[in-house]
Amino acid sequence: MTDLFSKFDPIIEMRRGLLASGVEDPFSLVMERVLSPTVAVCNGRETILLGTYNYMGMTFDPDVIAAGKQALDDYGSGTTGSRVLNGTYAGHKAVEQALCDFYAMEHAMVFSTGYQANLGVISTVAGKGDYIVLDIDSHASIWDGCKMGDAEVVPFKHNDIEAMEKRLKRIPEGAGKLVVLEGVYSMMGDIAPLKDMIAVAKANGAMVLVDEAHSMGFIGPNGRGVAEDQGVLDQVDFVIGTFSKSVGTVGGFCVSNHPKFEILRLVCRPYVFTASLPPSVVATAATSIRKLMHAGDKRAHLWENSRTLHAGLKARGFQLGTDAPQSAIIAVIMPDLERGAAMWEALLKEGLYVNLARPPATPANMTLLRCSLCAEHSAEQVQTIIGMFERAGKAVGII
């Protein structure tokens, strides 16, 4: 008998080698207690959280929690059904209306996760004979959406406008085209030149989908994302987003002004063939989204945190993913996986949690310590974090 698991031997070996060096397992951390959006007890230690996607710190907002509790009382713990059968409650319509209001768009469709939103929209909208032109550093959910559909998939070099244009121009006459971009790329924390890229896409007759998962609530005058910030949101055909980052719960969505958008509810399999979100989740999401519409002060503080951390780490000699802070993600580039894991562990012992990102999730096979800031991190916490990085970096010999 061929053991179907033998294909996993290389990764089993890599993991064994890493743990044999004595480091705590970076991929089995347990949050034993969560004290606030920025502090938890992990592996018995009180820890500052710098590796969550809780950018706007909404997870403990009293109004958000109250809305969730009320919905649990009023509607129960779950819908036990598909959105197109028994799984659409008043709360699902309310959160879709909140999204329409937040983005000032006509249509919103809520999925059970952000992953499913990309999977569903991309695989459904681009069909046989159509072409998907996408950035090579796209998120796994975008790649999986491509793989699930029947379109021809054509990647181009990260943020390379000329490479994208060349590929668009080579697509056969008359074929449908979908350009897929992200506002913020989550590994390095860099943004896309959406204004120029979308202009090129439109000039070549493509429809445009932008994943704004890591920018919602934070980037742009109204927190609508990088496309809004660059003044081209009206050119975007489909915005994909998530409730599991700034919104602070779980779920995914697509907003659009396409006049036929609503038909997707009947033809999009990852929307149809799964249970809808629990009533408490959509209630917390709707409340959070409406509060994010008026969160200018929090946005300003989050930018301040991002600038302070970026400047502090740069001054101490760390190599960062971007020359200037472009988002709430600051990626610290590690020389290799071994020292990356050692640094990760040294930070954890200092009382700081960051994300350890390693190949194949990272571009150019880099090992990264990914820091994601929160609007609820105080200025003092950010200074504490910089001090922790300095001590850990010296102990591990990275700076």
Add this chain to the structure above:
Amino acid sequence: MDRAATAERIAALIAPFNKKGVAITDASTFSGDLEFDSLTVMDFVAAIEDEFDIIISMNQQAEIETYGQLIDAVVKLQN
């Protein structure tokens, strides 16, 4: 362009990617013999696409395992 002329141009393009100087035949595999990782594949495919002004989609790349299959595919895509 016929197969021989196409093969000649691809041979020139692959040289900088063949870092170990592997002797390439039509049967050489990209992932095995040439040890191309995903980043090398992307850069090499982009070089071929630009040289011949074609698209080799990911769907088509999945069918191409050997050097000979690549030449055949590029010949076909030019027509």
